[in-house]
Amino acid sequence: xxxxxxxxxxxxxxxxxxxxxxxxxxxxxxxxxxxxxxxxxxxxxxxxxxxxxxxxxxxxxxxxxxxxxxxxxxxxxxxxxxxxxxxxxxxxxxxxxxxxxxxxxxxxxxxxxxxxxxxxxxxxxxxxxxxxxxxxxxxxxxxxxxxxxxxxxxxxxxxxxxxxxxxxxxxxxxxxxxxxxxxxxxxxxxxxxxxxxxxxxxxxxxxxxxxxxxxxxxxxxxxxxxxxxxxxxxxxxxxxxxxxxxxxxxxxxxxxxxxxxxxxxxxxxxxxxxxxxxxxxxxxx
Amino acid sequence: xxxxxxxxxxxxxxxxxxxxxxxxxxxxxxxxxxxxxxxxxxxxxxxxxxxxxxxxxxxxxxxxxxxxxxxxxxxxxxxxxxxxxxxxxxxxxxxxxxxxxxxxxxxxxxxxxxxxxxxxxxxxxxxxxxxxxxxxxxxxxxxxxxxxxxxxxxxxxxxxxxxxxxxxxxxxxxxxxxxxxxxxxxxxxxxxxxxxxxxxxxxxxxxxxxxxxxxxxxxxxxxxxxxxxxxxxxxxxxxxxxxxxxxxxxxxxxxxxxxxxxxxxxxxxxxxxxxxxxxxxxxxx
Numbered sequence: 001x002x003x004x005x006x007x008x009x010x011x012x013x014x015x016x017x018x019x020x021x022x023x024x025x026x027x028x029x030x031x032x033x034x035x036x037x038x039x040x041x042x043x044x045x046x047x048x049x050x051x052x053x054x055x056x057x058x059x060x061x062x063x064x065x066x067x068x069x070x071x072x073x074x075x076x077x078x079x080x081x082x083x084x085x086x087x088x089x090x091x092x093x094x095x096x097x098x099x100x101x102x103x104x105x106x107x108x109x110x111x112x113x114x115x116x117x118x119x120x121x122x123x124x125x126x127x128x129x130x131x132x133x134x135x136x137x138x139x140x141x142x143x144x145x146x147x148x149x150x151x152x153x154x155x156x157x158x159x160x161x162x163x164x165x166x167x168x169x170x171x172x173x174x175x176x177x178x179x180x181x182x183x184x185x186x187x188x189x190x191x192x193x194x195x196x197x198x199x200x201x202x203x204x205x206x207x208x209x210x211x212x213x214x215x216x217x218x219x220x221x222x223x224x225x226x227x228x229x230x231x232x233x234x235x236x237x238x239x240x241x242x243x244x245x246x247x248x249x250x251x252x253x254x255x256x257x258x259x260x261x262x263x264x265x266x267x268x269x270x271x272x273x274x275x276x277x278x279x280x281x282x283x284x285x
Numbered sequence: 286x287x288x289x290x291x292x293x294x295x296x297x298x299x300x301x302x303x304x305x306x307x308x309x310x311x312x313x314x315x316x317x318x319x320x321x322x323x324x325x326x327x328x329x330x331x332x333x334x335x336x337x338x339x340x341x342x343x344x345x346x347x348x349x350x351x352x353x354x355x356x357x358x359x360x361x362x363x364x365x366x367x368x369x370x371x372x373x374x375x376x377x378x379x380x381x382x383x384x385x386x387x388x389x390x391x392x393x394x395x396x397x398x399x400x401x402x403x404x405x406x407x408x409x410x411x412x413x414x415x416x417x418x419x420x421x422x423x424x425x426x427x428x429x430x431x432x433x434x435x436x437x438x439x440x441x442x443x444x445x446x447x448x449x450x451x452x453x454x455x456x457x458x459x460x461x462x463x464x465x466x467x468x469x470x471x472x473x474x475x476x477x478x479x480x481x482x483x484x485x486x487x488x489x490x491x492x493x494x495x496x497x498x499x500x501x502x503x504x505x506x507x508x509x510x511x512x513x514x515x516x517x518x519x520x521x522x523x524x525x526x527x528x529x530x531x532x533x534x535x536x537x538x539x540x541x542x543x544x545x546x547x548x549x550x551x552x553x554x555x556x557x558x559x560x561x562x563x564x565x566x567x568x569x570x
Contacts, residue, residue, distance in 0.1 A: 061489040089381045096374045098389065098420065100382050135383065190567060197564050203556040204346040208563055214570040271488040278493055279482050282475060285499040 004048070004255070006040050009033035011255035017181075017238040023225045028185040029244040034251070041247040048254045049094030055261035056095040056131050058268065063129010065269030069174035071126040072260050074253070075134045077143070077227075078182030079220060080210045081192035082243045083250075084135050087182075090250045091257070092133055101126040104135035117141040117159070118166055126175065131257075138163055142227055147219045160230040167236040176260045177236040180253055181224060186217055188244045289333065289540070291325050294318035296540035302466075302523040308510045313470040314529040319536070326532040333539045334379030340546035341380040341416050343553065348414010350554030354459035357545050358410065358417040359538070362424045362512075363467030364505060365495045366477035367528045368535075369420050372467075375535045376542070377418055386411040389420035402426040402444070403451055411460065416542070423448055427512055432504045445515040452521040461545045462521040465538055466509060471502055473529045 007014070014033025034041065062070055074092075076084040092100055103124035112120045118138055126132025142159050145151055167177050184192070196206040213220075232238040239256060243249040292299070299318025319326065347355055359377075361369040377385055388409035397405045403423055411417025427444050430436055452462050469477070481491040498505075517523040524541060528534040 061486075065489045085381075085383065088383045092382045093378070096370075097377045097382055097385050097387050097418070098370065098373050100387075102382050102385075104383065133382070190570070193567055194564070197560055197567065200556075201346075201553045203560075204350045204554045206556070206558070206563070208558050208566070211563065211566045211570050268486045269489045271485075271491070273491070273493050275482055275488075278491070278496065279479070281493070281496045282478055282482065285475065285496050 004044075006036040006044055007033050007255075008035045010259070011252050012239070012259045015239040015241050015252055015256075017228050017232045017240050019229075021228055021240055023183070023221045023228065023240075026183050026240065026242060028183045028188065028242045030242045031245060031248045032242065034248060038245070038247050041245075041251050045090070045247065045251050045254060048251070048258060049091070052091070052254055052258050052261070053095045055258060055266075056099050058266045059131065059261060059264065060096065060099040060129050061269055062266050063127070065272070067128075069128050070176075070264055070266070071128060071130050071132060071174065072176045072178060072257065072264075073126050073132040073134065073170065074257060075137045075139070075177065075179045076182065077137060077139045077180070078243065079184060079189060080207075080213065081189045082182035082184045083246050084182060086246055087180075087250055087253050088133060088135060091253050092131070094254075095131060099129070099131055101130045101132045102135070103133070105137055105140060118162075121166075125170070132175075138166070139227055139231075142231075143220065143223045146223045146226075147216050160226070163231050164233055164236075167231075167233065171235040176264065178256050178260050179232075179236055179238045180241055180256065181228065181238055182241050182243045182249060183224075184243045186214065189214065289329075291321040291329055292318050292540075293320045295544070296537050297524070297544045300524040300526050300537055300541075302513050302517045302525050304514075306513055306525055308468070308506045308513065308525075311468050311525065311527060313468045313473065313527045315527045316530060316533045317527065319533060323530070323532050326530075326536050330375070330532065330536050330539060333536070333543060334376070337376070337539055337543050337546070338380045340543060341384050343551045344416065344546060344549065345381065345384040345414050346554055347551045348412070350557070352413075354413050355461075355549060355551070356411040356413060356415050356417060356459065357461045357463060357542065357549075358419065358455065359542060360419045360422045360424070360462065360464045361467065362422060362428070362465070363528065364469060364474060365492075365498065366474045367467035367469045368531050369467060371531055372465075372535055372538050373418060373420060376538050377416070379539075380416060384414070384416055386415045386417045387420070388418070390422055390425060403447070406451075410455070417460075423451070424512055424516075427516075428505065428508045431508045431511075432501050445511070448516050449518055449521075452516075452518065456520040461549065463541050463545050464517075464521055464523045465526055465541065466513065466523055467526050467528045467534060468509075469528045471499065474499065 011033055059070060059072065076087060078084055088102065105120065121138045142156055146156050170177055193206065193210055196202040228238050241249050241252050296318055344355060344357065361372060363369055373387065390405065406423045427441055431441050455462055478495055481487040513523050526534050526537050
């Protein structure tokens with residue numbers, strides 16, 4: 001991956017988790033790797049969004065023309081108000097809707113609870129040639145579940161290894177997994193929740209439980225730390241994205257997806273017909 | 286529906302099918318109802334796309350906040366190269382991807398063939414609060430199926446009434462059905478297919494069968510005419526959109542969706558909590 005305008009360090013390197021990453025020490029207001037400010041960031045988001053769109057079309061074309069499975073799965077995790085929905089709208093919004101398989105995972109339904117926690121996840125995996133987006137994911141089952149002891153430790157503890165094995169299976173079968181953990185500060189979250197209480201067009205986004213969850217901030221930090229420590233693998237590493245500045249988080253995710261798609265190194269599919277023959281057939285039709 | 290800038294007749298009226306509509310007499314290069322040209326059309330597409338996006342967000346919010354089913358289903362039918370994919374990219378591309386349920390219907394799979402033709406359609410209907418998009422639809426079963434006698438007449442003939450009943454059921458249960466039949470001329474189709482043979486980034490969109498199908502043009506005209514005559518109903522009327530000018534067809538579909546969403550007359554959902562109490566809880570958190 002090369003560097004692109006405005007970046008001192010390529011985005012994927014700048015936010016890649018390391019063994020030293022400490023959730024509690026993150027500067028959620030930072031812009032790791034990026035030297036520019038908001039106006040450059042917003043300009044680049046548009047420009048790089050167009051690049052992302054072109055690369056996604058190649059993935060889609062590959063999907064139509066071949067049987068060799070390729071797909072990209074973006075996994076978004078983060079506390080409420082971190083900006084997952086904004087990434088979907090402003091990053092994924094750049095690509096052709098027909099090439100996107102989007103799924104969001106809330107509190108499990110009664111039916112989902114009767115199944116293995118990966119059941120609903122497997123059903124929503126991106127199809128061949130598609131860009132999949134998970135707004136929350138199987139990681140809920142080692143985050144909220146762990147924080148609130150929704151199942152005993154003996155049950156969630158093995159999930160880290162299970163998830164690693166599950167993602168290895170995805171990668172081995174041709175899916176590139178791009179994992180993004182989004183972090184806002186406690187103060188920034190308060191400001192964003194307050195905005196939802198000020199505007200009647202935002203009430204529907206507000207859930208009183210979000211305030212309750214703020215009381216568990218240290219436990220969530222601990223659960224996120226364990227997630228990063230135990231499920232950032234060679235085949236599916238985590239990226240830690242500061243999200244107090246929305247323009248930065250959106251730009252980073254755009255770059256991560258561009259990087260993932262470029263590494264697939266896809267070309268336009270070759271013609272499966274004789275071009276000259278078809279030109280004649282068309283001319284005569 | 287009011288008139289918006291550039292329109293002499295509101296779009297939904299201008300392209301609404303009438304008992305006099307004759308597929309063979311359509312001016313596929315026309316811009317019914319619209320007084321402006323391409324540059325105004327392209328400017329309006331952006332502006333009205335933003336309006337569409339806001340209305341879609343209200344639909345989505347309604348979906349989150351209530352159990353009263355509301356959804357909108359855009360049904361796109363048209364010959365190859367009419368621009369269905371372009372509508373998805375450039376019209377639906379304006380709205381939040383998480384609010385879109387997109388499905389395309391190609392040649393039925395072996396599994397699909399074992400079921401009623403509406404089976405795969407029902408599985409893909411938009412969820413509550415979603416904007417559904419069908420790229421081709423159940424109408425394939427009275428178009429290609431009729432033209433090529435894929436099933437005997439005794440089998441496709443009853444489908445017109447079945448489809449009307451099916452769509453009535455959708456409308457009764459809260460889904461607004463917006464049906465768009467897209468028409469290009471035989472010459473414009475030739476030019477668009479030729480372009481796919483000139484550019485190696487377009488080969489994947491080319492299918493030799495598209496040229497074969499051009500030989501059945503009169504039969505398709507007849508099948509489209511029967512479809513319009515027999516399935517344009519009060520509850521789910523057809524709109525006939527000339528598509529030789531891509532900017533026009535995209536603008537019209539945008540207006541049709543805006544019209545459908547405006548007629549739902551949705552407001553932002555009321556708060557389901559006491560706002561002042563929540564402000565205090567948040568401040569203390």
